[in-house]
Amino acid sequence: MPELSSSSPSHSHGTDPAHGAEHAHAHPHEHAHGVLTLDERHDHEAQTYDEMARTLLAQWRDADYLVSPDQIPFANREHVDFLTDAVQRLGPLAGRRILEVGVGGGSLAVWLALQGAEVVGIDVSSGILAVAERRAQVNGVADRVSLVHSPVESFDSAEHGLAAGGFDAIIGNNVVHHFDRDLALANLGRLLRPGAVAVFCEPVLFLPEWTRRVRNSRLVTRRFPMHTHSPDERSLGAEDFATMRRWFARVEWTPYQVLCRLQNFVELSDPMWHRLESIDRILLRRIPPARRVCRLAVVTLALPTKGA
Numbered sequence: 001m002p003e004l005s006s007s008s009p010s011h012s013h014g015t016d017p018a019h020g021a022e023h024a025h026a027h028p029h030e031h032a033h034g035v036l037t038l039d040e041r042h043d044h045e046a047q048t049y050d051e052m053a054r055t056l057l058a059q060w061r062d063a064d065y066l067v068s069p070d071q072i073p074f075a076n077r078e079h080v081d082f083l084t085d086a087v088q089r090l091g092p093l094a095g096r097r098i099l100e101v102g103v104g105g106g107s108l109a110v111w112l113a114l115q116g117a118e119v120v121g122i123d124v125s126s127g128i129l130a131v132a133e134r135r136a137q138v139n140g141v142a143d144r145v146s147l148v149h150s151p152v153e154s155f156d157s158a159e160h161g162l163a164a165g166g167f168d169a170i171i172g173n174n175v176v177h178h179f180d181r182d183l184a185l186a187n188l189g190r191l192l193r194p195g196a197v198a199v200f201c202e203p204v205l206f207l208p209e210w211t212r213r214v215r216n217s218r219l220v221t222r223r224f225p226m227h228t229h230s231p232d233e234r235s236l237g238a239e240d241f242a243t244m245r246r247w248f249a250r251v252e253w254t255p256y257q258v259l260c261r262l263q264n265f266v267e268l269s270d271p272m273w274h275r276l277e278s279i280d281r282i283l284l285r286r287i288p289p290a291r292r293v294c295r296l297a298v299v300t301l302a303l304p305t306k307g308a
């Protein structure tokens with residue numbers, strides 16, 4: 001492991017206001033439990049994943065950390081289609097410098113390194129980075145995976161001596177909906193090499209705001225609990241795509257899962273999941289408005305502009 005370094009997840013740095021702690025405090029984020037500052041969100045996120053990591057580190061044996069170089073490591077059946085698409089969008093992997101944001105337990109980072117990429121993985125949780133570090137060691141790619149304890153909003157690769165000139169690609173699986181969108185996307189634009197792509201797999205909800213309020217209401221969540229890890233995560237909506245367009249010249253998205261959204265409410269059996277997924281593929285191909293009600297999107301960003 002060349003690096004397991006830390007820029008404090010609670011304190012930003014640099015002269016650009018987008019990096020500044022003051023700026024972070026000026027962007028409180030509303031959620032069901034009130035208004036959180038960016039630092040509070042990072043602390044909360046770190047605690048959630050630190051706790052998860054404590055259990056994994058206590059229970060896992062080396063075999064549990066193994067990643068096969070022959071197959072993209074899917075967390076579960078839901079990830080197969082969209083993560084395959086996302087990885088293909090990165091292009092050739094060997095020898096490329098790839099940044100994974102919200103690297104979590106490191107399965108994807110390690111798999112990318114097994115394909116020959118030089119990977120930098122960042123995360124706000126030091127606990128989950130310890131899981132990623134162990135995984136890199138067990139799979140023999142610790143020399144090609146650098147792990148940095150930092151929130152994406154203030155990550156500065158130069159400070160860690162990493163990827164001068166920008167990363168050849170950036171990837172994140174289920175992460176942007178945890179970030180402060182404006183700060184994170186602005187920073188990702190700075191970290192990406194011009195002409196390279198950043199690819200994210202994210203839950204999306206393009207329905208009117210009142211549908212979120214109904215979904216989040218006690219009446220509905222009592223009967224159909226939310227499958228979320230942190231209280232302030234929020235599926236990407238139209239306003240987030242507008243933010244992406246401020247920082248990137250190319251913003252494209254590919255929709256996945258429509259009827260599969262039922263999984264948000266009830267546990268679907270494998271056969272039912274696969275049946276619905278097949279219908280969804282047809283729906284999304286033949287009926288363009290179905291895009292507006294999809295559950296997941298693979299978002300591709302490129303050519304950062306100077307921003308508004």
Ligand SMILES: C[S@@+](CC[C@H](N)C(=O)[O-])C[C@H]1O[C@@H](n2cnc3c(N)ncnc32)[C@H](O)[C@@H]1O
Pocket residue numbers: 042045046049075101102103104105122123124125128150151152153172173174175178179180229
């Ligand atoms: C849903 S998990 C996904 C982890 C991993 N990408 C995967 O697919 O297994 C979200 C991850 O993003 C990290 N995270 C959340 N907010 C972050 C931020 N602002 N900066 C960096 N990492 C963050 C969390 O600590 C967590 O590891």
